Amino acid sequence: MSQTFRHPEILEIARREGKVTVEGLAEHFGVTLQTIRRDLTDLAEAGRLERVHGGAVLSSGTTNIGYEERRSLKSEAKRAIARACAAQIPGNISLFLNIGTSTEAVAMELMHHENLMVLTNNMNVANILAGNHGCDVILTGGQLRRADGGLVGNLATETIKQFKFDLAVIGCSALDREGDLLDFDIQEVSVSQAILRQSRKTFLVADQTKLTRSAPARIASLANIDTFFTDVPLPADLAAVCTAWGTKVVVAS
Amino acid sequence: MSQTFRHPEILEIARREGKVTVEGLAEHFGVTLQTIRRDLTDLAEAGRLERVHGGAVLSSGTTNIGYEERRSLKSEAKRAIARACAAQIPGNISLFLNIGTSTEAVAMELMHHENLMVLTNNMNVANILAGNHGCDVILTGGQLRRADGGLVGNLATETIKQFKFDLAVIGCSALDREGDLLDFDIQEVSVSQAILRQSRKTFLVADQTKLTRSAPARIASLANIDTFFTDVPLPADLAAVCTAWGTKVVVAS
DNA sequence: AGCTTTATTTTCGTTTTCTTTCGTTTATGC
DNA sequence: GCATAAACGAAAGAAAACGAAAATAAAGCT
Incomplete structure (x- = not known):
């Protein structure tokens, strides 16, 4: 239900903080770690975030295509x-x-x-x-x-x-x-x-x-x-x- | 290659300072030297940094114009x-x-x-x-x-x-x-x-x-x-x- | 050159995080 | 109301990150 709610907010937090943690987000939204992981996987697949162990970061602008x-x-x-x-x-x-x-x-x-x-x-x-x-x-x-x-x-x-x-x-x-x-x-x-x-x-x-x-x-x-x-x-x-x-x-x- | 929270920040520091030291990064992130070495190895393998004794420097050379x-x-x-x-x-x-x-x-x-x-x-x-x-x-x-x-x-x-x-x-x-x-x-x-x-x-x-x-x-x-x-x-x-x-x-x- | 110090690589076990697979709940359409 | 699909949570096995210690390599010094 609230997946559509969480996604924009996760992005917003990521932009503000530069990074997000699975644990931090789970607590923030009051959901389980698995749910957050799913969200992050979705966002990463959409190219909005870059997944890292334990959370995600803004996809870095300096990344060169073709790399x-x-x-x-x-x-x-x-x-x-x-x-x-x-x-x-x-x-x-x-x-x-x-x-x-x-x-x-x-x-x-x-x-x-x-x-x-x-x-x-x-x-x-x-x-x-x-x-x-x-x-x-x-x-x-x-x-x-x-x-x-x-x-x-x-x-x-x-x-x-x-x-x-x-x-x-x-x-x-x-x-x-x-x-x-x-x-x-x-x-x-x-x-x-x-x-x-x-x-x-x-x-x-x-x-x-x-x-x-x-x-x-x-x-x-x-x-x-x-x-x-x-x-x-x-x-x-x-x-x-x-x-x-x-x-x-x-x-x- | 797997990602960690530290990678983007290491790159950022490297761009700002021109170089990074294993010891400096270990202290900065509060992890052991071995962990930083692993990070630098990963980044070097990905061609983003050049490994040197004691740390790493920005990769020189052909990779990117405009760098x-x-x-x-x-x-x-x-x-x-x-x-x-x-x-x-x-x-x-x-x-x-x-x-x-x-x-x-x-x-x-x-x-x-x-x-x-x-x-x-x-x-x-x-x-x-x-x-x-x-x-x-x-x-x-x-x-x-x-x-x-x-x-x-x-x-x-x-x-x-x-x-x-x-x-x-x-x-x-x-x-x-x-x-x-x-x-x-x-x-x-x-x-x-x-x-x-x-x-x-x-x-x-x-x-x-x-x-x-x-x-x-x-x-x-x-x-x-x-x-x-x-x-x-x-x-x-x-x-x-x-x-x-x-x-x-x-x-x- | 030889010695000392410092840094690196390798290997191992532990801990944390991920993925996968299930069953349950909640929304949506008919 | 019932069927369907989506979202969620739980648990187990897999993968990874991490730190520690020993062996190896490099750099600096006399």
Whole structure:
């Protein structure tokens, strides 16, 4: 009943005190610890508070988005793919990196490339490559999607149309057995399609987990990709279509 | 990784002091040295601090642009100005925040505003407000300027022209005795001018250091500003022109 | 270099807090 | 009024935070 009552008040207390304790709130509202824990779990899930042992604190403003991502892309497979991809990216070119932890991994491997002009619709990529002073970074505009630091929407697509770059390095959410690149977000699909249209050469980076997932929206086909970087040899059917389409496959070890 | 109440506070102390000691923190929190060491290990693993013998320091290097800025905007004066400004910003509006440590300070004070739609050409503002889930963040496109995390150039100006927002909060490099807002960078000037043209109401945030500096490019006049937030009472001549122009002046204490 | 002091890592047991799963109560819709 | 769903409380097992002590490593000193 009073859950709707407690939630705003918990937030108010948190803002005033900076933190709240499970025990303190239980006493304040005259309910059990379990109930407060449920409240805090709900508020944390909604992103309003940050859960800590024994209570919760205001979600810190200095937290950088992409920081969770950065941890997940520690995965060795992703790094190997990224290294193999970066090794085929020369200096002195313009390239696009889109959304995705795989492309972020590539960005990390580009830290010591010289004279790159990098366009991206990914805040994390921009944050990473800000550390490479031999590299111009240009962001597309767009609405910030907190889940992955992506800039999406019409603004992003329109910006991309104003460029023509030497190379596009893109990731995707899933890759099916027919060789179609898929994504969860229809908005992101039109961004990716715009990228492919505006680039002279295209690299796809995708680890094996993408082969076993599915997603509803179709970006393009492997036929539109020049080189596909992954971490395990492809199943026979996929390998066959790649050969037929002239799509090079690089398996990073 | 699990969280404790201490983590945010340790980070805050680290930002304020530049470093933290195991012993100092143990005394501060009333826990044993081992416990603090565990905290510092966690924070170091998460990349938020850099571990050193006897304590920890702010992590240097590539992780975050604008991090030096963020230290300087800890200055009490800037925070006071920002607080005064944020207090006059209601919820449920669209606003623009441009480049500058002063506007970043405002962004920090907006962390708990609800239902804002924030446009910005400042990566640091975007990073900060990414932490506020009650707030849509839209970035203009543009070339990333590492010095301050700004997005500048034609792309930024063009994006801004596509919007009309309720409020613009802008900073400037300098403010002369005739009441002219000045900037060092001509590119940034045209961005700021575009912002002023597209907004219904305009706030200027500038601390006293801006009054004693000069800069070559003219953005606009105080006559174009609705409210000017600063930290010390204005000199008589400036105060006079503000009265004449109907520019409200708020001196934050 | 060798010694001393200080700091760190590792391991362990204890305590606190969390999660999960149940049954009960309270509100809401039909 | 009855059915359904939501909120709540209780209890047990799991997870974590914590402090203590011993072994190891680093820094400072002569």
